[in-house]
Amino acid sequence: MSAAWSPERPDQELVNGVTDLFHAAWGFTPDAVFSAPGRVNLLGEHVDYSGGTVMPLALPQRTFVAVSPRTDGVYQAVSAQAEGVQRATLAEVAPGATATGWFSYVVGVPWAMAHEGLIDEDAAAHLGLDVAVDSTVPLGAGLSSSAALECAIALAVDHAASATDPTRALLAATSEGRRRLAAACVRAENEIAGASTGGMDQSIALQAREGSVLSIDCRDFSVAPVDIDVAGAGLALLVIDTNAPHRLVDGQYAQRRAACEDARSTLGVTTLRDAFDGAPTSERLTHLLADWERGAQDPSRNTSPAQAARITPLLRHAWSEMVRVQQCQDLFDDRSTVPRDGTRWSRLGRLLNDSHLSLRDDYRVSCPELDVAVSAAQKAGALGARMTGGGFGGSAIALVHGDDVSVVAEAVAEAFEARHLTAPAFLVAAPSGPARRET
The missing domain is CATH 3.30.70.890 (GHMP kinase, C-terminal domain)
Known part of the structure; x- marks a missing residue:
């Protein structure tokens, strides 16, 4: 039989596609588009939650989210990979609540960012997002499609929160800020999505280096590129x-x-x-x-x-x-x-x-x-x-x-x-x- 290759789509095509999906769902043009990569781990499997060092690399395959901020605390999303509209207020999000499947990653991230103090408590109560999602990261393949979605959403929430508060520093602008965003994404996956993963996937998605395998010490999540x-x-x-x-x-x-x-x-x-x-x-x-x-x-x-x-x-x-x-x-x-x-x-x-x-x-x-x-x-x-x-x-x-x-x-x-x-x-x-x- 002939080997089947995962389809590849240029990034700009994905940007255009998720923008069109957003417009079709919500009737207007999104404020911004963010993306985050899937990952594959070269070595260091099942050691991240034991403080080991892992050696992942980010994949060219990415998840794209088109977003616009809301001021009513509502998060609503559509996905090219799923049917229907998902909707929840941040007040409805909690461990064991009703958010399931891919939408739990969308709403789990702002919930975790609020609980980690990455968003002002008052601002978090009003901040929301209209979201459209599209991805070339294979789903269910162990290539971290969930972390890619979480991290793209984390950037979107980070930007929306900073846009409404001129005194708030953009976390994504620094390595330390990205480390804190990764920690919030881990909490979202553990507590809202119900998957007890470590921190490798979110760390590589937010701190990858083009052309390099990344060494991540999971005791403190410090990173260093490795020339492989x-x-x-x-x-x-x-x-x-x-x-x-x-x-x-x-x-x-x-x-x-x-x-x-x-x-x-x-x-x-x-x-x-x-x-x-x-x-x-x-x-x-x-x-x-x-x-x-x-x-x-x-x-x-x-x-x-x-x-x-x-x-x-x-x-x-x-x-x-x-x-x-x-x-x-x-x-x-x-x-x-x-x-x-x-x-x-x-x-x-x-x-x-x-x-x-x-x-x-x-x-x-x-x-x-x-x-x-x-x-x-x-x-x-x-x-x-x-x-x-x-x-x-x-x-x-x-x-x-x-x-x-x-x-x-x-x-x-x-x-x-x-x-x-x-x-x-x-x-x-x-x-x-x-x-x-x-x-």
Whole structure:
């Protein structure tokens, strides 16, 4: 079978399209258009909420929102990807309230910004938005379509709040301001949308660097670009959307996050990352796991054998993934002694392969479609491949030679067809820029 590629649309076409959608819905021209990117994570999966370092990059695929401010506290929105008009006042928004689906991300952001003190309380009571949404970020693919929507809305609310208050500084104008907006978006997703995600997705959407993978230390969400020039090395990062439904609100993600929190509390550390007490290394990993297993048998810890059996493999993934991220950073550090040739890239490929095995066997967040995608890509010549995102569906990535992109994609598509799985879709990831105002 022929591989299916995710459709690409020029940014200006998206701007024009979402403007037309806004005009058709509300009868006038929007005040502004904002956009934010989807993301794919190179390494550092399921470690953001444990204080680890993650290495995402922003995708060229973006979510666009056309907006105009209101003064009655009403938020109403339409989407090119959904039917109907969604409407709520900010006073109606609260954890467990009726806002569901994509609209919970729209109204959750101003709610969180108000509760985080990013909007004046009196102003928040009156501020509202008319919104139209369009996106090329694949939905349900584990590529952070939700965070892209949240961050585009965050910029829109930020601008609307500053426009009504000349003394209010525009948060999006500074890195620290964007960090605070990202934190509000995380709160919106956790408390209003009901998905207990970490902070990686929102951080990369708001602070991405064009052309760079971003290293994000999730203990303080500080960021630094990493020079991993895949295209310059004649390689490509192929994203495989398995079209297996990607769900984070069915309890599986939350269960693992809660187990990591239990382990953190038992260990008496602020984050699981802090257990390393320094740079994560393979040697320290071995000692940490041995210490944990011995401690789990200590009656004073009140850790039952069943709890230990459940938590140990999760810890093994979290800590080993932190080591893999450190090894990747060391590999591409300017001071690295590894030759700038195929050796460096083959080592990166092995890190990707090892990450997938850990996510599949220890963290248990893979699924048949992801495993088929990874295995088929590896057999077709990929230097490395792994699932990316929360798991239980979604997408995988494969590091491939530039000339082999189509070959690997066709091999994966054929493997899916042979197993009677829904056909996957493909795109090539190129590090792109952060959330921004378009008009």
